[in-house]
Amino acid sequence: MPKERLILLSDCQSFYASVEKAAHPEYKDKPVAVGDPARMNGIVLAACPMAKARGVTTASRVGEALAKCPELIVIRPRMGTYIKVSLLISQIYHSYTDLVEPFSIDEQFLDVTGSLSCFGEDVPGIIRSIQEHVLLSTGVWTRVGIGPTKILAKMANNFAKKQKDGIFRLDYDNIGQVLWPLPVHDMFMVANRMARNFYHMGITTIGDIARMELGEFKQRMRTTMGKQSDIQAEYYWQTARGIDPSPVVTGMRHQVKSVGHGKALRWNLYTRLPEIEVVLLELVIEVCQRARRYRYMGAVVSIAVSETDGHKSNSYTRQMTLPEPSALTHEVAAAAYRLFVDNWTGMPLSRLAISISQLSDDRVMQLTLFEDRVRTYNRERAVDQIKTRYGSRALIRASSLLESAVALERAEQIGGHYK
Ligand SMILES: [Mg+2]
Known part of the structure; x- marks a missing residue:
């Protein structure tokens, strides 16, 4: 049997705000948000944990954020810098494995299956090493979801964010107890409209999908959404069960014209x-x-x-x-x-x-x-x-x-x- 894969989804905490705090040591103990300070109805793109603790939320208006937290320091975004830092973090990940796939500016997949022997098969050890390496080099704290598939690593990351050490593992042993009780809305790739469809079908939790046989789930999806829903049904059913054979694919970012x-x-x-x-x-x-x-x-x-x-x-x-x-x-x-x-x-x-x-x-x-x-x-x-x-x-x-x-x-x- 092939060895089970060990996939990480590493997410940067409050990415832009963390980059700015690292660049401005004088704001270390102050609440910081990234947004346009000249536009009160502009959007807060990121807020540091200290700002979040005072009620500042991502995607709220700058004016609202300042009303809640008058001492908030609002810094104009510097996208070029954030991309550079993101690429630097990619490079750090590449020193642990050649299989690194960016998922968004602050989230990347790493397949460390083949790297583990260099770390004495110590999974928390390799992750702590990555977290420290990124933190020391960029000032950004990362939270890491672990799983045997990309989809499980991605969903594990949501739990990692709530752990003190920023690490959480989701696998076939704990998925039923950890993931399945959650509302279906919390499942990866389920947006409002799809969630409404599921509620309409009497499906309220992720486990409601996972516990069904695929054939039955497809049938129910068809009744609500029509015949062309089979592929979607299979996608959601596999996601609920953590099945995802897709590999971590390294981009060829620097060679292609x-x-x-x-x-x-x-x-x-x-x-x-x-x-x-x-x-x-x-x-x-x-x-x-x-x-x-x-x-x-x-x-x-x-x-x-x-x-x-x-x-x-x-x-x-x-x-x-x-x-x-x-x-x-x-x-x-x-x-x-x-x-x-x-x-x-x-x-x-x-x-x-x-x-x-x-x-x-x-x-x-x-x-x-x-x-x-x-x-x-x-x-x-x-x-x-x-x-x-x-x-x-x-x-x-x-x-x-x-x-x-x-x-x-x-x-x-x-x-x-x-x-
Ligand atoms: Mg993030």
């Missing part, structure tokens, strides 16, 4: 815009999904087109700069479509490729306060997560079922596309 994907086409099938639009969207979906996986977004969208009518051939590339860097499917697709329509001569297509370049760290977008974009982004990441676990066939746009779609065909080719 662009993320792109292309496809040779049977040109006699791609003669009209509606068919071409379908394949264009599929390519964009793949490009954006891969970019998000490595936490990139691109400022420039490029298309490479080859056309032929069987006699003459014609190839060209075109590119445009986006208003803002993006890895959002609808934004990249709109740009690629515009580029195509503006340049297409009308001949049938024999090849189409899409790429994004001038890459930057997508965590910058997470830090801007454009709620709609962040929400769309999170929704797309949710779909990515399902695809990572079940393969790219798991969720496919309805347009891909059209004859001109190549996504299904491609989904059957294993590993051929993400070299």
Whole structure:
């Protein structure tokens, strides 16, 4: 039997506020929040534990926070610095294992299965070493969830936050006693709308899902949400049971200049815009999904087109700069479509490729306060997560079922596309 994996989800406590407190020793014993001090109706992005103890909460208004805690020191955010510190913390994690996957600016997965022998198989020992290393280097305290899968490590982290030593382990022995009594709303990836669906189905706790047989749960989901809910049912059921075979994937953050994907086409099938639009969207979906996986977004969208009518051939590339860097499917697709329509001569297509370049760290977008974009982004990441676990066939746009779609065909080719 393969050795059970040992996965950590390490989360930085009050990340931006901790970075600022480390940079300003004079505020050591003062409540500190990060937000725009010039905009009273701006949002508090982070608050140190001392500020939280006085009622300051993340995402409240700066003015409200100051009303509750008049001595609060409000510091303007310095996103570039936070990203640098986050990358430094990645480097520290990399000194413990080569398998490090950023999940957000202040949360990263580490697979330390292979590192443990260097620490005399002492799990708390390796974690304390990581915590001390990060604290001494950056002034940031980390809390660590431990589990045999990423999903359990992630959910364990919520409990780690309540422990004095910031460490909690969730595994198949304690999941029933620790996780299952919690309201279903507390389960990973369950937002308000999904929680309402579950309540409607008579499901109130995580254990209500976990204790059901998968077939029964699928059936109940179908009754409430329709036939297409099977994949979601499987996702939530596995999550409730802590099942998650997806590996910790190290990003290639420093080597990549662009993320792109292309496809040779049977040109006699791609003669009209509606068919071409379908394949264009599929390519964009793949490009954006891969970019998000490595936490990139691109400022420039490029298309490479080859056309032929069987006699003459014609190839060209075109590119445009986006208003803002993006890895959002609808934004990249709109740009690629515009580029195509503006340049297409009308001949049938024999090849189409899409790429994004001038890459930057997508965590910058997470830090801007454009709620709609962040929400769309999170929704797309949710779909990515399902695809990572079940393969790219798991969720496919309805347009891909059209004859001109190549996504299904491609989904059957294993590993051929993400070299
Ligand atoms: Mg945090």
